[in-house]
Amino acid sequence: MKMAGGAQSRRIDLGPWAFVAPALLWTLAFFVVPFLVMVVVSLWERVGTKLVASWTFANYLKFFERGHFFEAMINSLEVTAIVTLLSILLAYPFAWIIAEKVPQRWQRIALVLAILPFWTSYVVRSYSWLLVLANNGVVNQALLGIGLVDEPLDLANSRTATVIGFVHFFVMLLTLTIYANLVQLSPNYRKAAADLGAGPFRIFWHVILPLTLPGIMVGAFLTFVLCIGDYITPQVLGGNNELLMPQVIMLQIGRRADFPTASALAILLMIVVTVAYLGFARWIRLERA
């Protein structure tokens, strides 16, 4: 038998390592090392167009000194918070309707339909919202047509457009996580609460909602992480009035090839995400139980 304990029977048993080593080495070489390189480079200086090895926190201090870096982080946090909240509020009733009101055999189809546009290309999806929200786009023409507005609204190229583009994506994601949580609940909880005299509202508020908190939180965390790190949606839909963190980071890379500043900003963004993870951690279990 070559399972546990088999290792002693040979002199050097490299066998098992041969299976694990390629994946481990790949992850080390192309994930861990690049990340460490980024940390080191964030402490370097850029003099002219050259990078000079030094050990300075100047790049991190820039974040607090230069108004627009700090502002971008505040913008990112605001947009992410609005998007997460709106997506939960829209997705919860939707997931609940699919889980409770749709006949069981149709639920799967209802769900597959609900996440179908999830599989369109991410870049194309943002572009599609540009089409929809443009000055002479579908929404404005419809509003003009029914006489709700006299002039087209400036919907595209604004924070509103960014938020709509994000919410569209994350409503689909949250519907999935909340639905998965709702269908796991045993109907006995509800029956017990009803037997004890609770009305529908109290049953929802004191029984169903707390029991679906894990589903909400897992979805909210994914929304937070993916939203705050996304470059495409704000870049396509957000216009030039305000920038979010990923846009500022990409500006450092693209236009100025300033890797030290870009690295420092990216690491600061990662720290924010890590803090958020710690906040969400009690509801999230990535490992198999």
Add this chain to the structure above:
Amino acid sequence: MRKTWPMVLSILYASAIYCFIFLPVAVLVLFSFQDGRFPIPPLKGLSLRWYEAVWNDSRLVEALVNSVTVAVGSSLVAVLLGFLSAYGLARFALPAKGLQRALLTAPLTVSYLIIGMGLLITFNTLGVPKSLLAAGIGHVVINLPLCFAIIYSQMSDHQANIERAARDLGAAEWQVVTLITAPMLWPALFASFFLSMTFSWDEFIISFLLTRFDVTLPVEIWSLLRSGLNPKTNAVGSVVFAISIVLVFLLELVVLRNRRRS
């Protein structure tokens, strides 16, 4: 009456959300057939000329071929590495297993932007030029954790017994892996391959950072966006959507069949 109102409200609400979800896709596809220069109302008539324009745009077709190559290549590598590591960790006594699992799944917790930046800066420092290969390496980094997690979760004791029987009957280790384990895990391998394909196919930021002359389709579409609203972008977007749907459908088919069997 008391029972109908919640139902009516539910139907209204669900319809509204479905409309919201499908609105951009419907507009995208509808105006890809626009017989005019702008993909906005009114619809002047239906024509396939923008699809023809996509087909005749050699850069777009090249990018599409590049995307498929990178997606297939990186997914094959990711599944292979994921499978081998899952087998190794599930079947053998190795030190620090928890740490190894944590390392293999760690890239899941880091945003694509940071993974791409790390590779860009590292390759740049080493003097490695930007290329499709570099983007493919990045795609393996993001997909390997998924492949590992999916395949690892499907490794059961039942299969271990069959593998043991094969060894007792004289099979060498490589024969056990290729003739016993891999065929038994085939649905998991297939699912992780197609999931990797869809992620690689749609991935933008890593490819954007790591490619220059030969680019993938999302990067080429990105440069099309600079020309503003254009029915050609609608057409290529619709093509990408159709391909993704086919991939998801294949995945669904295999996962469904597998579920029914078990």
